Amino acid sequence: MADSGFASLPPHHPQCLGCGPDNPAGLQLSVYRDGDEVFTDLAFDARHRGAPGLAHGGAISAACDDLFGFVLYVVEEIAVTRTLTVEYRAPVPLGQRHRITARLHHRDGRRLHLEAAGVGDDGVTRFTAQALFIVVDIDHFSDHGTEHDVHAMFTQHPLRTREGG
Ligand SMILES: CCCCCCCCCCCC(=O)SCCNC(=O)CCNC(=O)[C@H](O)C(C)(C)COP(=O)(O)OP(=O)(O)OC[C@H]1O[C@@H](n2cnc3c(N)ncnc32)[C@H](O)[C@@H]1OP(=O)(O)O
Numbered sequence: 001m002a003d004s005g006f007a008s009l010p011p012h013h014p015q016c017l018g019c020g021p022d023n024p025a026g027l028q029l030s031v032y033r034d035g036d037e038v039f040t041d042l043a044f045d046a047r048h049r050g051a052p053g054l055a056h057g058g059a060i061s062a063a064c065d066d067l068f069g070f071v072l073y074v075v076e077e078i079a080v081t082r083t084l085t086v087e088y089r090a091p092v093p094l095g096q097r098h099r100i101t102a103r104l105h106h107r108d109g110r111r112l113h114l115e116a117a118g119v120g121d122d123g124v125t126r127f128t129a130q131a132l133f134i135v136v137d138i139d140h141f142s143d144h145g146t147e148h149d150v151h152a153m154f155t156q157h158p159l160r161t162r163e164g165g
Contacts, residue, residue, distance in 0.1 A: 063118075
């Protein structure tokens, strides 16, 4: 779906709600890197229905949150969402492709301030999002996922880890 020539980024893990190809209930985002930005082309479908004919705000929010999780490959940190704000600027019709682009706005210690925008093929910006991600250590995940799954996630994506978190 995306333009050729951009680097394709691997999913966080196969069952991820946002990008896992093996999660039939997920958004199955395909994400690409363009310099310091990441993007996905997404048309919400009937599974994501809110009001008739329109995407559910939670589905839009999930897409933004997961896409922010791909900016981590650019900044080479492990981090998780602390806050997420979505501005729903216009209704998002089902079946209409939108390009969602995300980037790091600025960093302040462990705080990663991120921003995103969803623009339709017609050029209309229908939603924007801001998030605060906090850098964590791999141990953040070890308490909940199986050792095998956590190990697999980070051997596939060798991001820098840090003390604490
Ligand atoms: C390849 C795989 C990749 C990794 C996997 C990527 C998967 C991506 C999936 C999409 C993303 C998700 O869904 S992530 C899942 C949803 N999110 C979560 O489950 C996170 C749950 N929350 C937590 O676990 C925790 O609250 C943390 C880890 C986020 C933070 O806890 P903590 O480590 O104790 O940190 P804490 O002291 O509270 O805050 C850290 C610093 O941030 C500041 N801070 C805290 N809140 C705010 C705030 N609202 N605005 C400004 N600043 C704030 C604090 O003052 C502090 O500053 P200072 O004192 O340091 O100066």
